Amino acid sequence: MNINSIKRRTLLGAGLAGxxxxxxxxxxxxxxxxxxxxxxxxxxxxxxDKNIFPEFTKATGIAVESVAEPTGEAWLVQLExxxxxxxxxxxxxxxxxxxxxxxxxxxxxxxxxxxxIKNSSNLLDRFVNKYPDGRVAGIGAVSWxxxxxxxxxxxxxxxxxxxxxxxxxxADKLGLLALVSNSFLLEVTAKTFMGGTNALDSEEGIxxxxxxxxxxxxxxxxxxxxxxxxxxxxxxxxxxxGQYYHDVTGLAxxxxxxxxxxxxxxxxxxxxxxxxxxxxxxxxxxxxxxxxYMCQSSIQATLSRKVGTAxxxxxxxxxxxxxxxxxxxSDIEPIVPRYDLYQTxxxxxxxxxxxxxxx
Amino acid sequence: MRRxxxxxxxxxxxxxxxxxxxxxxxxxxxxxxxxxxxxxxQQGGFYTPAFVYDNYARFLSAFFGGVLGFSLMMAxxxxxxxVVLALPFTYMLTRMARSVQVVWLVALLSVLSLSEVIIGFAxxxxxxRTAGITNILVALGIMGEAKALTPSFxxxxxxxxxxxxxYTVLVLFPALVxxxxxxxxxxxxxxxxxxxxxxxxxxxxxxxxxxxxLIMVFIFALGSYLLPQLLGRPQHWTLSVLIxxxxxxxxNMPFAAAMAVFxxxxxxGLVALTVIAGRKGEAA
Numbered sequence: 315m316n317i318n319s320i321k322r323r324t325l326l327g328a329g330l331a332g333x334x335x336x337x338x339x340x341x342x343x344x345x346x347x348x349x350x351x352x353x354x355x356x357x358x359x360x361x362x363d364k365n366i367f368p369e370f371t372k373a374t375g376i377a378v379e380s381v382a383e384p385t386g387e388a389w390l391v392q393l394e395x396x397x398x399x400x401x402x403x404x405x406x407x408x409x410x411x412x413x414x415x416x417x418x419x420x421x422x423x424x425x426x427x428x429x430x431i432k433n434s435s436n437l438l439d440r441f442v443n444k445y446p447d448g449r450v451a452g453i454g455a456v457s458w459x460x461x462x463x464x465x466x467x468x469x470x471x472x473x474x475x476x477x478x479x480x481x482x483x484x485a486d487k488l489g490l491l492a493l494v495s496n497s498f499l500l501e502v503t504a505k506t507f508m509g510g511t512n513a514l515d516s517e518e519g520i521x522x523x524x525x526x527x528x529x530x531x532x533x534x535x536x537x538x539x540x541x542x543x544x545x546x547x548x549x550x551x552x553x554x555x556g557q558y559y560h561d562v563t564g565l566a567x568x569x570x571x572x573x574x575x576x577x578x579x580x581x582x583x584x585x586x587x588x589x590x591x592x593x594x595x596x597x598x599x600x601x602x603x604x605x606x607y608m609c610q611s612s613i614q615a616t617l618s619r620k621v622g623t624a625x626x627x628x629x630x631x632x633x634x635x636x637x638x639x640x641x642x643x644s645d646i647e648p649i650v651p652r653y654d655l656y657q658t659x660x661x662x663x664x665x666x667x668x669x670x671x672x673x
Numbered sequence: 674m675r676r677x678x679x680x681x682x683x684x685x686x687x688x689x690x691x692x693x694x695x696x697x698x699x700x701x702x703x704x705x706x707x708x709x710x711x712x713x714x715q716q717g718g719f720y721t722p723a724f725v726y727d728n729y730a731r732f733l734s735a736f737f738g739g740v741l742g743f744s745l746m747m748a749x750x751x752x753x754x755x756v757v758l759a760l761p762f763t764y765m766l767t768r769m770a771r772s773v774q775v776v777w778l779v780a781l782l783s784v785l786s787l788s789e790v791i792i793g794f795a796x797x798x799x800x801x802r803t804a805g806i807t808n809i810l811v812a813l814g815i816m817g818e819a820k821a822l823t824p825s826f827x828x829x830x831x832x833x834x835x836x837x838x839x840y841t842v843l844v845l846f847p848a849l850v851x852x853x854x855x856x857x858x859x860x861x862x863x864x865x866x867x868x869x870x871x872x873x874x875x876x877x878x879x880x881x882x883x884x885x886x887l888i889m890v891f892i893f894a895l896g897s898y899l900l901p902q903l904l905g906r907p908q909h910w911t912l913s914v915l916i917x918x919x920x921x922x923x924x925n926m927p928f929a930a931a932m933a934v935f936x937x938x939x940x941x942g943l944v945a946l947t948v949i950a951g952r953k954g955e956a957a
Contacts, residue, residue: 391921416924419719493918493922535821668736672736672910
């Protein structure tokens with residue numbers, strides 16, 4: 315299905331490109347160096363289009379065509395299917411950690427030559443994604459937090475702990491992410507009630523976490539796959555509490571909506587996106603230039619200010635003020651997802667999870 | 674006009690184009706899906722070509738049986754609701770002036786132009802606590818306090834019936850227009866009330882149309898995967914939702930394909946049963 319649609323689109327694209335080549339040879343030459351970059355659609359892509367890509371083109375002469383990618387693993391599936399057909403719907407894509415690991419399993423990512431990324435020395439180690447044999451699969455693009463969000467009209471006082479999800483007073487008031495691999499609620503349960511995410515090392519530990527998590531079910535009004543669905547309900551107070559992205563919630567609050575994002579005392583969930591290069595892409599050189607550009611401390615600081623993401627480079631290397639840094643991050647030790655589990659036990663976890671929420 | 678069976682190969686020529694389209698856009702993708710359903714799933718990766726039954730084995734469990742049962746039940750309920758609502762409606766519509774019919778049909782057609790997403794979000798707003806219809810009831814003094822009507826089974830059912838209703842009317846309309854009005858007139862002359870005439874004359878005369886419409890709406894409703902997510906709780910998620918989860922979010926194509934093949938087979942089986950039962954009923 316995906317293969318067909320992509321082929322058709324490529325065909326149309328090739329047709330259009332062919333026609334424009336005949337019509338406007340000058341334009342084509344000017345855009346000789348180009349790169350298709352996949353970023354999450356919606357607010358994310360708009361911000362990149364406005365604040366980042368034009369400056370990059372000015373600095374390097376490489377035209378950027380941004381592609382709106384869906385969140386979660388939907389984009390990974392499309393990239394993989396396309397790569398099997400020798401196509402790259404985007405050369406460089408921003409990928410979440412779970413998607414990075416799954417792509418590694420099929421060698422989907424072209425290894426990145428760190429020697430060509432001069433600015434990589436600024437990067438925090440945990441944002442360099444490596445194949446088991448040490449090749450670099452992806453370089454940290456941005457990092458973000460999933461936090462405890464509330465509607466300020468309904469909750470005058472901000473909750474302080476994830477345990478608010480388990481409070482019987484919040485019956486039918488929560489909006490939570492619907493998938494085990496993007497909600498990271500097992501980690502939240504383990505950190506809040508079981509002393510840390512190491513409790514998930516064994517299957518017994520995971521089952522215990524599932525058991526504890528089942529107690530949340532009566533409080534959940536919405537298990538969402540689509541972010542817009544929850545964001546709307548949170549703003550209107552229809553669903554006044556839940557887990558959501560710290561950056562987008564901050565932007566909504568800045569727009570005057572009655573919402574707030576709180577880092578619970580157990581920590582926010584930290585996830586991050588890597589720049590990764592599809593093996594079907596021919597633009598290896600341009601991709602390296604792009605990734606190098608994005609690793610600059612000044613660009614990372616711009617992203618924090620404009621998009622609300624946390625930097626993937628050392629904080630000292632940026633010129634972010636304490637206030638600016640606090641707006642996108644927190645000093646509380648974050649909950650780092652157990653990405654390994656979503657690779658080694660993905661089907662088992664998915665089955666147990668589906669049975670938990672559907673059953 | 675006399676119909677002759679095709680004599681030469683040339684007479685079959687007009688069939689070639691639709692046959693080719695059907696092969697390219699239906700038979701080939703469906704064949705691919707069946708093939709993929711036997712492939713080996715690579716956990717944490719994608720799949721490799723193979724011939725294994727694992728994907729079907731995983732599906733054969735009480736959990737997925739329950740989800741399949743719910744999906745079928747939901748689709749049947751939608752089909753019955755639609756036909757029960759649309760049959761009297763369409764019957765009355767065909768008795769109206771031409772200009773009134775046109776207005777109604779245009780209105781119904783415009784509902785078809787709405788996507789499932791828009792329908793889902795519109796109903797979830799209408800059923801919400803903060804902006805929904807219960808606020809009107811509160812203003813009228815009928816209810817004490819506004820409450821949310823979604824997520825619930827009734828909300829999913831309403832959304833799906835709303836979505837399928839125009840199709841139902843459009844399928845029933847031609848048959849009802851062609852229905853000979855002298856039939857009901859005769860029944861009325863013989864002393865039947867309008868209601869009695871409708872149930873004893875119109876409904877039996879349209880038996881085959883009604884069965885065909887039920888099947889069409891049933892299949893249409895079975896594919897719905899967005900409305901159950903937007904308006905229902907997880908226990909109201911249909912098998913199509915879980916298929917999407919596997920294909921899009923778990924990148925488990927073989928399992929998704931196996932579930933889809935299973936769903937198609939069960940659907941075809943049910944439709945065949947309905948048709949056979951209909952023939953038997955006719956013969957009796």
